[in-house]
Amino acid sequence: MVSASSVEIRKVNKHYGTFHALKDIDLVIPPGKVTCLIGPSGSGKSTLLRCVNFLEEYDSGEVLIDGTMIGYEAPGKKMPGRKLREMRRSIGMVFQQFNLWPHMTARENVAEGLIRVRGLSKSEAHRRAADALAKVGLADKMANHPSRLSGGQQQRVAIARAIAMEPRLMLFDEPTSALDPELVGEVLNVMKTLASEGMTMVVVTHEMGFAAHVADQVVFMEKGELVGVDSPDRILHHPEDARIQSFLRTYHERNSF
Amino acid sequence: MFSISVFLESFGPLFWAARYTLLISVLGIGLGLVIGTLICAARLSPYVWLRRFAMLWVSFLRGVPLLVQLLVFYYTLPVIGLDVPAMVAAVVTVGICASAYISEIWRGAIAALPKGQAEAAIAIGMTPQDVWIRVILPQAFNLSLPALINELILLVKASSLVSVVGILEITRASQAQAATTFRPLEVYIAAACIYLLINLCLAVLGRYLEHRTAI
Numbered sequence: 001m002v003s004a005s006s007v008e009i010r011k012v013n014k015h016y017g018t019f020h021a022l023k024d025i026d027l028v029i030p031p032g033k034v035t036c037l038i039g040p041s042g043s044g045k046s047t048l049l050r051c052v053n054f055l056e057e058y059d060s061g062e063v064l065i066d067g068t069m070i071g072y073e074a075p076g077k078k079m080p081g082r083k084l085r086e087m088r089r090s091i092g093m094v095f096q097q098f099n100l101w102p103h104m105t106a107r108e109n110v111a112e113g114l115i116r117v118r119g120l121s122k123s124e125a126h127r128r129a130a131d132a133l134a135k136v137g138l139a140d141k142m143a144n145h146p147s148r149l150s151g152g153q154q155q156r157v158a159i160a161r162a163i164a165m166e167p168r169l170m171l172f173d174e175p176t177s178a179l180d181p182e183l184v185g186e187v188l189n190v191m192k193t194l195a196s197e198g199m200t201m202v203v204v205t206h207e208m209g210f211a212a213h214v215a216d217q218v219v220f221m222e223k224g225e226l227v228g229v230d231s232p233d234r235i236l237h238h239p240e241d242a243r244i245q246s247f248l249r250t251y252h253e254r255n256s257f
Numbered sequence: 258m259f260s261i262s263v264f265l266e267s268f269g270p271l272f273w274a275a276r277y278t279l280l281i282s283v284l285g286i287g288l289g290l291v292i293g294t295l296i297c298a299a300r301l302s303p304y305v306w307l308r309r310f311a312m313l314w315v316s317f318l319r320g321v322p323l324l325v326q327l328l329v330f331y332y333t334l335p336v337i338g339l340d341v342p343a344m345v346a347a348v349v350t351v352g353i354c355a356s357a358y359i360s361e362i363w364r365g366a367i368a369a370l371p372k373g374q375a376e377a378a379i380a381i382g383m384t385p386q387d388v389w390i391r392v393i394l395p396q397a398f399n400l401s402l403p404a405l406i407n408e409l410i411l412l413v414k415a416s417s418l419v420s421v422v423g424i425l426e427i428t429r430a431s432q433a434q435a436a437t438t439f440r441p442l443e444v445y446i447a448a449a450c451i452y453l454l455i456n457l458c459l460a461v462l463g464r465y466l467e468h469r470t471a472i
Contacts, residue, residue: 053380089382099373103395113381116391165381
């Protein structure tokens, strides 16, 4: 296993026009651990996650990956594209809508980054793509285009695409929210395996079960603010903050029948 | 009386003239694709002047009839001292005119792609060029195939306009034929049949390509 990254977020702010999406966020994500971001929709969890690989540009503050600020060389001074791409190379990302490229097969989806970004030969890239797909249990689906895969399979290809690049940090943006309930488990299982191998993972999720069982720390956000950071047990079973209690009450009501 | 023999005999010379119709249409769409792609890139670029130029280009060329563009271009060339064969002038004008429509076809197809497609490529560290070449353009091309085939069919028909600069394509050839045989009806119906045949073939080709790129 390659070394795992740590992330440090310091006083990060983000505005959309007059809307204050992230308010002075401070958060340390330790290496080799799983951090779950939870909270109501629109609370800024995804925005914060997307700041970590600079898909979303934060306005002020710092996001440090292994001590190096991503996106800016100095406050207000953007990092050159080449350097930003180099940093992104070791940060994998998995999206809610999978975002597989529909004109490529599963194997080509995984190999593309290895060829274009890592500069591997086509044969070597395809060999590694096959390994990555086998790892997520899709060795027999390599030649399929995404349209011929179920949602769960597509998301597993997307995970393979990210891990084939040998990242030191993985970002998951609601990876199971677009899936039919019966397909959620297969994706979570792949993520659990990844976690057990010591990958640093940041997961925005509504799967409280996953947060409770797999996360090392849980972060609760609301209205752009970081309300609480603690162990899963303390956030999910013994929350002190009224906002967390109310969120969990709603969650349990919605999931009981 | 409708003369079947005149009608049938017209096909020979008109088929011969169809070479020019096809040549102008195919070269026109080829040139239009190249220029149209550049114009679309300018339209989507972060530079305001490039965007403005592309917008002007598109509104001017869509706003002026191709016939007028042909005449303006054809009669401007000698004024600025350029002695260009009519065929070249015709292809360039048709191509430039098509570029305006093609750039808009591209723009629509690119806008229709989910934002996440590019984001997934950016997130693994692809260069902007690779994002375009490997992810965006292939999908935009598949999406816009029906519209591009449509544009090609429009060009085949619009190429009849280049008869005004003296190129012996189908329409011009049928005018000549009608004048010598005094049988305009037979000749023009034959011309109509040839246009229809060409465009039906293009429609079938389009259907085939769409089927092949369907995913």
